[in-house]
Amino acid sequence: MRISVIGCGYLGAVHAACMAELGHDVVGLDVDETKVALLAQGRPSFHEPGFPELLARHVGTRRLRFTTDPTEIRDAEIHFIGVGTPQLQGRLGADMTYVRQAVATIVEHAAPPAEGRPVLVAGKSTVPVGTAEEIAEALASSGKNLMLAWNPEFLREGYAVADTLHPDRLVYGLPEDLERGAVAKEILDECYARPLATGTPLVVANYPTAELVKVAANSFLATKISFINAMAELCDATGGDVTRLAEAIGYDDRIGSKFLQAGIGFGGGCLPKDIRAFMARAGELGVDEALTFLREVDAINLRRRDHAVTLAEEAVGGRLAGRKVAVLGITFKPDTDDLRDSPALDIAGRLWSRGAELAVVDPAAGDLLRRRQPELNVHDSIEDAIRDAHVVMVLTQWKEFVELDPAALVALPATPNVVDGRNVLDPRRWSNAGWRYFGMGRGVSV
Ligand code: NAD
Numbered sequence: 001m002r003i004s005v006i007g008c009g010y011l012g013a014v015h016a017a018c019m020a021e022l023g024h025d026v027v028g029l030d031v032d033e034t035k036v037a038l039l040a041q042g043r044p045s046f047h048e049p050g051f052p053e054l055l056a057r058h059v060g061t062r063r064l065r066f067t068t069d070p071t072e073i074r075d076a077e078i079h080f081i082g083v084g085t086p087q088l089q090g091r092l093g094a095d096m097t098y099v100r101q102a103v104a105t106i107v108e109h110a111a112p113p114a115e116g117r118p119v120l121v122a123g124k125s126t127v128p129v130g131t132a133e134e135i136a137e138a139l140a141s142s143g144k145n146l147m148l149a150w151n152p153e154f155l156r157e158g159y160a161v162a163d164t165l166h167p168d169r170l171v172y173g174l175p176e177d178l179e180r181g182a183v184a185k186e187i188l189d190e191c192y193a194r195p196l197a198t199g200t201p202l203v204v205a206n207y208p209t210a211e212l213v214k215v216a217a218n219s220f221l222a223t224k225i226s227f228i229n230a231m232a233e234l235c236d237a238t239g240g241d242v243t244r245l246a247e248a249i250g251y252d253d254r255i256g257s258k259f260l261q262a263g264i265g266f267g268g269g270c271l272p273k274d275i276r277a278f279m280a281r282a283g284e285l286g287v288d289e290a291l292t293f294l295r296e297v298d299a300i301n302l303r304r305r306d307h308a309v310t311l312a313e314e315a316v317g318g319r320l321a322g323r324k325v326a327v328l329g330i331t332f333k334p335d336t337d338d339l340r341d342s343p344a345l346d347i348a349g350r351l352w353s354r355g356a357e358l359a360v361v362d363p364a365a366g367d368l369l370r371r372r373q374p375e376l377n378v379h380d381s382i383e384d385a386i387r388d389a390h391v392v393m394v395l396t397q398w399k400e401f402v403e404l405d406p407a408a409l410v411a412l413p414a415t416p417n418v419v420d421g422r423n424v425l426d427p428r429r430w431s432n433a434g435w436r437y438f439g440m441g442r443g444v445s446v
Helices: 010-021 033-040 051-060 097-109 131-140 160-165 178-191 193-197 207-238 242-250 271-284 288-315 343-353 366-372 382-386 427-432
Strands: 002-006 025-029 064-067 078-081 119-123 146-150 170-174 202-206 324-328 357-361 391-394 417-420 436-438
Touching: 002 010, 002 097, 010 025, 010 051, 010 064, 010 078, 010 160, 033 051, 033 064, 051 064, 051 160, 078 097, 078 178, 097 119, 097 131, 119 131, 119 178, 131 146, 131 207, 146 178, 146 207, 170 178, 170 207, 178 193, 202 207, 207 242, 207 271, 207 288, 271 288, 288 343, 288 391, 288 417, 288 436, 324 343, 324 382, 343 357, 357 366, 357 382, 417 427, 427 436
Parallel strands: 002 025, 002 078, 025 064, 078 119, 119 146, 170 202, 324 357, 324 391, 391 417, 417 436
Antiparallel strands: 146 170
C-alpha cells in the first residue's frame, strides 16, 4: 500500500520504517527540517534499538522516504497521524495544535479518488476522547473522499520496533455506520496483514472507545507504579523492603509482577502528560470525580523526586552546596535518549540549583544533554563522573549501571555513598564492597 505518516518523531519515524518493513511504500512528512534531513539520509534522529538498521535498509531501497513537502503525500491510501500532543504550558490539558495542523495538511494535499474506496486517515497520536469525532466531521465536510479510523499506538520506547512489527494488540476505532466501518476495517486489515496473519489480537470499537483505550492503559500503568511507590513510602516508615513486598504480591497472577518496581517514578513524553490530559478531559465532560485518583497517582509520582533529593542530602550530611553528585542515567528509562519529563533530569536540576556540582553519564543522551544543559557536566566515562563524588546516584536502570562492580569503583569517590533510585543494585553487595547504600523504600539504608 502507499502510506503517509504525518509527524516523524519517536512514534512516527518508527511507524514509517516498520510500515516499509511490512512491504508498504511509505513517505514520512515532518515540519522539522533537521530531523527530515537526517532521516532522509537513512540516519536516525533519536536513539532506538533496531531502528537504524530498518531505516538504512528501506531508505536505501526508496521504499521509505522522508520529506517536509506536503505535496508528496498526495497518493497515499492511508495517512497516519503521529504528531505530538504535549501538555499545554501551565495547564493539564493536551495541546492539540499539531493534530489540527496535520488534519489540515491531509485535507489540503490528499488526492483520493472522487468515487470508490476512500482514502483512510488513521489517528495514532494520543488524544483527548472526542477528538476523533471532530476530525471525522472535518473530513466529511472537506468534500474529499476521506474517512477516519482511530488506531492508537502502544509502542514502548526502547522496544518500539518490535512493538510495531509484533504488537500485542491492534485497536481499530471505526465509524459507527456499518458499511463505512467495514471499508475502514478492510483498509487497516490490508495494512496490518502481516501482524494479523500471525495472530495479533484485534479489538474493533467505536471512536471514543479506541481513544479511551490508550489513556486508560497509560492510567493503569501509572497507577501501578504509583501504588508500589506509595508502598515504598510505607516501607521507609516501617523498615520494610518494597522489593520483597513487590515480589511477594507479584506472584499473585491477578496482580502480576510487571510495573511493580519502586523508585524515582515514571516520566517520559507519555505517561505524565497523558494522565493529566485525561483528568482535564474528564473535567470538561463533567465526570472529573471518576479520575480524582489520578491526581494522587501524579502527586505520589512527583514526591519520589523530592525523596531522591532528600536521600542525596542525607548521604552528603545535609548540605548539597559544594558537594559533587555523580548522576548515572539521565533519560526517563533505558534504551532511549528521550529526556521529556525525565525524573532523573528533574532531580539533577534540583540538586544543581541547591549548589551541588553535577557529573552526569548517560549511554544515549550525553551529547543531547551537553548541548541543552552544559551546567550539568556530562562525562563520557562512569569512572570520570564518579571520581571525587560525595554521592553517586543511579537514576536510570541502563544495563551499564545495573552491572557495575561496586568493589572496582569504591576507591574513586570522595565518600562512597550510592543512592539506588531504581532499586536495581544489590544492597548487600554494595555495602560489603564498602559503599553506604540508600535504596527507595528498602527501609533503613545499609
Ligand atoms: P515527538 O515529539 O517525538 O514527534 C512528533 C513529531 O511531529 C515531531 O517530529 C514534530 O516535528 C512533528 N510535527 C508537529 N507538527 C507537525 C505537522 N503539522 N506536520 C508534520 N509533522 C509535525 O512525539 P512522539 O513521542 O512521537 O509522540 C507522538 C504522539 O504519539 C503523541 O500523541 C504521543 O502521546 C503518542 N505516543 C507516543 C509514544 C512514544 O513512546 N513516544 C507511544 C504511543 C503513543
